[in-house]
Amino acid sequence: MQKYTVVVCDHIHEAGLKMLQDDEAINFVMAADVDKKELVEKIIPTADVAITRSSTDVDSFFLEHADNMKAIVRAGVGVDNVDIPGCSKKGIIVMNVPTANTIAAVELTMTHMLSCMRMFPYSHDHLKNQRIWKREKWYGYELKGKKLGVIGFGNIGSRVAKRAKAFEMDIVAYDPYIDPAKVTDLDMTYTKNFDDILACDVITIHTPKNKETIGIIGEEEIAKMKDGVVLVNCARGDLYNEDALYNGLKSGKIRFAGIDVFGKEPAINNKLLDLDNIVVSPHLGANTYESQYNIGTQAAGNAIEAAKGISYPNALNLPIDESKIPEFVKPFLEMGQKIGFMASQINKSKIVSIRVKGQGEIGNYVDSLATFVTVGAMSHSSETINYVNADFVAKEKGVDVEPVNLGDSAVYKNLITVKLTTNEGTTTISATIFDDGVQRIVSIDGFDNEVAIKGDMILFKNSDVPGVIGSVGTILSNNSVNISDFSLARNENKEALAVILVDNVVSDKTLEELASLEACKSVSYARL
Numbered sequence: 001m002q003k004y005t006v007v008v009c010d011h012i013h014e015a016g017l018k019m020l021q022d023d024e025a026i027n028f029v030m031a032a033d034v035d036k037k038e039l040v041e042k043i044i045p046t047a048d049v050a051i052t053r054s055s056t057d058v059d060s061f062f063l064e065h066a067d068n069m070k071a072i073v074r075a076g077v078g079v080d081n082v083d084i085p086g087c088s089k090k091g092i093i094v095m096n097v098p099t100a101n102t103i104a105a106v107e108l109t110m111t112h113m114l115s116c117m118r119m120f121p122y123s124h125d126h127l128k129n130q131r132i133w134k135r136e137k138w139y140g141y142e143l144k145g146k147k148l149g150v151i152g153f154g155n156i157g158s159r160v161a162k163r164a165k166a167f168e169m170d171i172v173a174y175d176p177y178i179d180p181a182k183v184t185d186l187d188m189t190y191t192k193n194f195d196d197i198l199a200c201d202v203i204t205i206h207t208p209k210n211k212e213t214i215g216i217i218g219e220e221e222i223a224k225m226k227d228g229v230v231l232v233n234c235a236r237g238d239l240y241n242e243d244a245l246y247n248g249l250k251s252g253k254i255r256f257a258g259i260d261v262f263g264k265e266p267a268i269n270n271k272l273l274d275l276d277n278i279v280v281s282p283h284l285g286a287n288t289y290e291s292q293y294n295i296g297t298q299a300a301g302n303a304i305e306a307a308k309g310i311s312y313p314n315a316l317n318l319p320i321d322e323s324k325i326p327e328f329v330k331p332f333l334e335m336g337q338k339i340g341f342m343a344s345q346i347n348k349s350k351i352v353s354i355r356v357k358g359q360g361e362i363g364n365y366v367d368s369l370a371t372f373v374t375v376g377a378m379s380h381s382s383e384t385i386n387y388v389n390a391d392f393v394a395k396e397k398g399v400d401v402e403p404v405n406l407g408d409s410a411v412y413k414n415l416i417t418v419k420l421t422t423n424e425g426t427t428t429i430s431a432t433i434f435d436d437g438v439q440r441i442v443s444i445d446g447f448d449n450e451v452a453i454k455g456d457m458i459l460f461k462n463s464d465v466p467g468v469i470g471s472v473g474t475i476l477s478n479n480s481v482n483i484s485d486f487s488l489a490r491n492e493n494k495e496a497l498a499v500i501l502v503d504n505v506v507s508d509k510t511l512e513e514l515a516s517l518e519a520c521k522s523v524s525y526a527r528l
């Protein structure tokens with residue numbers, strides 16, 4: 001039985017580990033306590049799939065050693081520590097586990113918010129560790145009636161808002177990428193003006209970390225805030241600029257901050273820890289038993305499926321989101337790959353460009369189609385090409401890929417045309433799928449041959465003179481090649497193209513005999 005190696009790079013719930021251990025096809029390696037350099041240099045090179053959390057960066061050093069890797073499963077939401085373009089370039093599929101820790105992060109956010117309002121950890125420390133009973137020192141504020149600014153209204157932000165509303169806060173949400181009704185239907189205020197957020201009493205952030213969101217709160221934004229504002233960050237470090245946050249807390253402009261995440265983790269030497277008006281936790285947003293069980297079992301299940309090549313749930317870098325592709329498109333994608341593969345055998349030389357045209361409704365999916373055609377066409381010239389890295393491989397090899405949506409088709413409901421240009425010339429194949437579900441070529445290089453796309457085929461082009469078909473049949477029968485289907489088409493230049501489907505593998509000798517016929521203009525052979 002083929003075995004696949006799944007490496008667990010950070011701690012996940014034991015129920016997930018058990019799933020990996022119990023699967024006979026999985027060679028399970030627990031490496032959570034292995035030094036990261038040793039992990040990458042010694043263990044990652046043999047791994048088919050790696051499960052990571054925020055303690056393992058999938059960076060260029062990791063990827064340099066991940067030569068066998070098929071997929072990375074990020075056991076959590078944020079993928080800011082995964083080099084997704086780098087993974088795509090290497091053909092590695094990146095998956096996350098998006099909602100398994102939502103509630104844990106929401107409830108930690110509420111914990112921070114309440115802790116800031118009541119300075120709870122400080123009063124606790126005073127009594128428990130310092131044995132001081134001084135009630136007059138610990139006056140806090142109520143959430144009721146305060147304005148909460150929520151930046152990012154996704155899974156976590158929207159649930160924080162709902163809970164804060166139960167505390168009778170007024171919610172103002174900023175998220176340019178959602179339908180405002182998602183906010184207003186909850187009787188909350190949606191804003192596109194970031195200053196409305198800066199005018200709030202409490203501000204919490206729940207966006208991913210990316211170029212747009214790093215430093216979304218900096219010196220300038222803090223200067224515009226109310227004196228005594230409270231800031232909470234349970235999303236990612238550096239969304240609030242740490243120097244600006246430090247200065248704001250130090251000056252008292254920011255009364256309190258609740259921070260779970262830091263620019264550099266572990267954050268044991270971070271200067272924010274020196275302040276007395278901050279509540280901190282060591283990136284605990286996902287740390288509940290419930291959430292870790294959910295994440296661990298989902299991550300393990302996804303890793304097993306990916307290792308076996310069954311499916312890639314929540315893949316972030318596939319060219320298509322399968323759930324958004326209508327059923328009728330999928331056989332066209334498969335057919336596109338076959339045509340690309342076939343064209344590259346008929347026209348065997350360095351590929352210069354691949355043009356993929358879609359007519360009819362399939363035209364709307366021509367980008368995905370182009371990816372599949374590219375994988376088919378280039379699979380001879382690149383051993384590692386797949387749907388994830390097709391764009392990168394094509395660019396690297398100087399192949400120009402052009403998808404074209406031609407709109408409605410006059411003749412066919414849906415038609416795809418692949419034009420493959422190599423150093424030797426051009427091959428153009430059009431194909432469709434009729435209602436019987438059979439994938440059919442309807443034209444090759446201007447000849448209207450209609451033939452099913454399957455098995456082995458010989459393409460024989462000749463001057464359109466009498467007796468040629470008989471000679472071709474004789475050569476094939478002399479070489480014990482059985483014909484299963486035959487399609488003949490002619491053009492106005494007195495040429496004919498025969499597409500001959502055969503049951504047996506055709507030898508070079510047979511092809512040479514065919515090529516030596518006087519009327520022959522070209523012979524090619526494609527195996528699907």
Ligand SMILES: NC(=O)c1ccc[n+]([C@@H]2O[C@H](COP(=O)([O-])OP(=O)(O)OC[C@H]3O[C@@H](n4cnc5c(N)ncnc54)[C@H](O)[C@@H]3O)[C@@H](O)[C@H]2O)c1
Binds near residue numbers: 079098155174177
């Ligand atoms: N502290 C933790 O342990 C922990 C746990 C879980 C998630 N997280 C972090 O929380 C983040 C949010 O998680 P989620 O599950 O809610 O993700 P999500 O994808 O459901 O929501 C993110 C929201 O941010 C919005 N957004 C993106 N760019 C924005 C911008 N420039 N301004 C305003 N809004 C913007 C998106 O439109 C989306 O609605 C994750 O990316 C992760 O980094 C941290």
Ligand SMILES: O=C(O)CC[C@@H](O)C(=O)O
Binds near residue numbers: 053283286
């Ligand atoms: O526990 C972790 O790895 C952090 C998870 C969390 O930050 C996430 O993005 O899901």
